[in-house]
């Protein structure tokens with residue numbers, strides 16, 4: 001005690017001696033000024049983006065003010081824009097666009113005929129399994145069943161649980177069945193959402209609210225593998241949260257858990273791992289991430305959006321995975337997409353929590369709205385009851401054994417593709433594919449050339465970056481006879497050709513992807529992506545039509 005008192009007295013004397021002989025106004029102004037400066041400095045230094053990233057952006061903004069640079073960039077962007085629009089027009093066979101409502105409604109026959117026309121556009125034969133992911137099942141009986149169930153519930157809206165008690169029951173059952181699949185305890189719970197992205201955003205939102213209300217965290221951060229789905233970045237942008245991306249091991253492609261631990265601060269509100277991650281299809285070390293969660297008292301989300309209806313059935317299908325579900329202490333939430341390997345129509349996913357306390361923070365409640373006390377569980381207000389019903393129908397149609405059977409077929413197929421590709425000269429398989437994705441890279445040539453070659457043979461694969469590779473996500477459609485053989489043969493043929501006669505110039509996606517990864521100004525790549533989205537919504541007819549009109 002005495003030492004503390006002595007310390008205080010010393011400090012008082014020191015401050016007094018510092019202020020001696022100075023006018024009071026000067027002392028006040030200096031103190032206030034210094035405080036403001038320190039506060040500003042703190043704001044400036046500690047933002048969502050690091051100082052380095054902001055510095056880089058500032059530099060590129062300056063460069064782009066130079067008129068010649070700006071003109072050149074605009075010229076390039078216009079070119080990209082035009083070529084994208086052209087491609088969109090080619091894809092619809094230059095049919096032109098409707099741009100206003102028909103003054104008199106069409107007859108049912110006309111609409112059906114036109115719909116047939118619209119659905120007939122496109123040259124990719126996805127039904128024979130040429131597309132990576134995209135369509136997870138093409139079963140005609142299932143299609144008919146879901147269409148019928150959708151029709152029966154087309155007008156329902158779970159926002160009005162009193163008017164549509166049946167659809168409420170279906171949603172509650174879908175969530176419960178998923179919690180059971182993932183070994184949730186008696187307090188486990190969740191909600192359905194419109195897709196994996198929304199499921200992830202809801203988990204981030206729940207943990208942000210929890211951190212704010214219970215722990216008083218004002219500047220929340222989440223820590224995720226660099227390979228975590230971009231939906232985490234989207235959620236953080238929407239919810240004003242800082243995201244820290246953790247590097248992966250360059251051989252296993254799994255997140256570096258030590259680096260993850262180092263990135264944890266008192267502001268960390270959530271850790272995440274993927275089971276499996278999208279780029280290379282490997283499962284992050286969920287148990288180790290969950291251990292960190294327990295050690296630092298931070299919620300842990302497992303993103304099983306992709307593998308949601310594969311990984312829980314793999315053991316019974318004969319493939320062992322390390323633990324990833326609610327059995328693991330520390331795992332507090334899991335997202336699983338029913339609209340991927342659950343074979344439900346697009347627009348459905350499930351977010352699950354180990355405990356009801358988390359779900360409460362996901363809810364949105366507006367008690368004072370003149371429109372009534374308003375409470376919703378997810379981002380949407382009104383929701384499509386028909387999609388919930390169709391999802392429920394898909395789960396009931398397959399049952400536990402149906403999913404085990406499909407899982408076995410899909411994992412068997414993936415292993416065959418992996419095995420085949422490992423023997424192809426010039427091709428390397430990235431990491432060890434744990435579930436349904438095989439990612440291919442090359443140390444000998446630009447891997448995007450392989451992707452272009454595969455496109456010419458009718459395949460539609462995913463291009464990945466950092467590091468450059470491409471992947472195929474295996475679905476039920478790839479388990480059809482002959483698909484694996486064709487895939488491996490085509491990759492072999494193209495890779496051999498590239499190795500024998502390396503093309504001098506890169507074309508197609510090889511040029512675009514190669515260029516996009518080497519552009520240091522990422523905002524430029526962003527603007528190119530805007531061009532794509534603009535083209536998606538474009539209803540400008542091509543020159544050819546304009547001449548005909």
Ligand SMILES: *Cc1c(COP(=O)(O)O)cnc(C)c1O
Nearest residue numbers: 195196197229277278303305306
């Ligand atoms: C597909 C996917 C998501 C996002 O799901 P959407 O349904 O496309 O919104 C999230 N994580 C992983 C690993 C995915 O594969």
